[in-house]
Amino acid sequence: MSERRGHPQAIAEDVRRTVRLEWWNVGWTLSVIIVMGFAMGGSQAMRTAWIEDTLGLVPPIAFLIAIRFEKRSANARFHYGYDRANGLGFVIAAVALGAVGLLLLKDAALSLFTLEHVTVGSIRLFGRDIWLGWFMLAAQAYSIVPPLIIGHKELPLAKRLRDKLIHTDALMNKANWQTGVAGLLGVAGLGMGWWWADSAAAGVIAVSIMSDGWGALKVATAELLDGIPHELGDAKLSSEARAIAKSLKAQFPDARILMRETGRYIRAEVVGASPPKNFDIDSYEIEGLTDRWRLDSIAFRP
């Protein structure tokens, strides 16, 4: 049972850093949404990219809300604390990522099947006629930079914090910059008369995004259903959980070892054994588990 208040000391600094990064993420994403909103004109690809950028706000906002709940201690209404707030945010982020992929695929397929020829006009500015596609290209180029940098910074933090929500946000940022590249190619293709280039590029990227979203959704659902602790970005049993199971099995050979993951923490249960006298989880050594904070509790069911 999580009765602590705040995050374990070992990850407190990384949590603070991640919160700061996610605020930056929200700010930059808003700036991209505004720039893209002004430049999108009649282009379907730009509109899709804009919707996708808007959905990109979901994971960082879910994280910022979840992290506030997570540090609260257990209370009369929530006896096990709020560790699972992160898991709930993870589900929301995974659904958003999957939705982005689905939306992109639908639009790309529709444009290809209906042979949609997008018109991008021009404007006269300071006496010069400028093709509006140049503004779209500039906006698309701008929309690539923030997610590329932020996503890159998120990955090591997600790894250290075992934060699947941040990992999914990094995937969302990857989806955003890849869609930006597809949009760039698409608008450039429109200028060259290749009406299909945009949709074809978007379709290929949509499949990759959907695959990431599906993978994240599987792990997020498994966590909600008390599945085994997973490796970050993978459905395999985590190496830390394996180390915990091995250590407990060695000490209680006749017992069954059950494990589940609540947010970033692992909880183990020893079935068919009683705790040794003076058993203290904090001083209990587990070989191969370097980040000790990962193991939140060991329960015994004789």
Add this chain to the structure above:
Amino acid sequence: MKAFLSALAAKTGARAQVQEGSTEAIIAGLEAGNFDLAFADLADDSPWINDVSFLYPFERHRLGERTLGFRSIARNGENQWIALLEKTLRDQGYGK
């Protein structure tokens, strides 16, 4: 409209061949690539607005609740051609 066509002919080196017909036939012909350019009196909120590209009108007038414009129409996605049409129209004082 004549001055516009002359300017366009001078820029492209093309000779205009004019054909008349109903709006429905003109739009279908444009979509099929039979014409490069058409002129018609169409409302700003015409249902054809998504099927073809409306350019700046030469003149506007009210008809009941709606505003119509006698304008050039081009095939969707012909971006270089549309940019040239827009530039020529602007040079003659239409559009912005």
